[in-house]
Amino acid sequence: MEFRTDPVGTDIAVISGEGRLNMVSGPLLRDVVKRAIDDGRPRVVVDLSRVAFMDSSGLGALIGALKSTREAQGDLRIVAPSTQVSMVLKLSNVDTILPPYTTAEEAYRD
Amino acid sequence: MTEERKNLVFSSPPDDVDAVHAFLETVWEANPEVGEFDRMAFETALIELASNVIQHASGDSGVTCVLTVSAGDDGLTASLADTADAGGIVLMNREMPEELAESGRGIALIQALVDDLRYERRDERNVWTITRGRSAD
Numbered sequence: 001m002e003f004r005t006d007p008v009g010t011d012i013a014v015i016s017g018e019g020r021l022n023m024v025s026g027p028l029l030r031d032v033v034k035r036a037i038d039d040g041r042p043r044v045v046v047d048l049s050r051v052a053f054m055d056s057s058g059l060g061a062l063i064g065a066l067k068s069t070r071e072a073q074g075d076l077r078i079v080a081p082s083t084q085v086s087m088v089l090k091l092s093n094v095d096t097i098l099p100p101y102t103t104a105e106e107a108y109r110d
Numbered sequence: 111m112t113e114e115r116k117n118l119v120f121s122s123p124p125d126d127v128d129a130v131h132a133f134l135e136t137v138w139e140a141n142p143e144v145g146e147f148d149r150m151a152f153e154t155a156l157i158e159l160a161s162n163v164i165q166h167a168s169g170d171s172g173v174t175c176v177l178t179v180s181a182g183d184d185g186l187t188a189s190l191a192d193t194a195d196a197g198g199i200v201l202m203n204r205e206m207p208e209e210l211a212e213s214g215r216g217i218a219l220i221q222a223l224v225d226d227l228r229y230e231r232r233d234e235r236n237v238w239t240i241t242r243g244r245s246a247d
Contacts, residue, residue, distance in 0.1 A: 020127075020128070020131065022127055022157070022161065023126070023127065023161050023164070023165065024126055024127070024128070053131070053153075053154075053157075055127070055154065055157050055158055055161055055216075056158060056161075056213070056215040056216045056219055057161055057165075057213075057216075059215065060211075060212040060213050060215070061212075063209075063210060063211070063212050064212045066210075067210065067212075083150065084150050084153075084154065087150065087151070087154070088154065088219065091206075091219055091222045091223070092206060092209075092215050092218075092219065093206060093209055094209055096209065097209045097210065
């Protein structure tokens, strides 16, 4: 799985991945988010529209990344999760701390 | 319909859960009557199970698994037999951890997604079985 980072404004990074977010790709996501924070972009939007599947390892990576951004006075928001990803978020009771946004623009608006 | 049964043998390393995803593709192709939600729930549970087995075996000399999936009128069943030592995974009645936890959700998710999760030690193998009944159409 590969991630692409698009800088927006002065402190926002939109990170897009394609594939499955799991025990293999989870550590890569943590690294990509850490790089964005190190580059002065702690407001991170993760575009999940092309992530077809996420397991609990992938969810753990997402939550770890969320905590890293908050420690850097930023935040992490997710965009366009698939039905499967939404199911995992809901069953894990994580949909309350990671509510889905429809578009990246909407996610970093406020 | 008759019950369809398919097998996959994989070893980690070098294989990972992608082998299980690819294998399930062939199961779904052979069983087009299995509904979208049942596929999604079952695949999520099975991947959690396989990830757990692979993760707990890493650090040792790796693990070889034999996976059997059957699809029939009653629903879906997967049996995963692995060569890891006994007792690596604590199975039953795991509660979902708090929202900001970064691990510990795998078994709780499986329990939420299948009707039955069983473990037995058989012939020096760990044998995990998950069953999900067919959802009403």
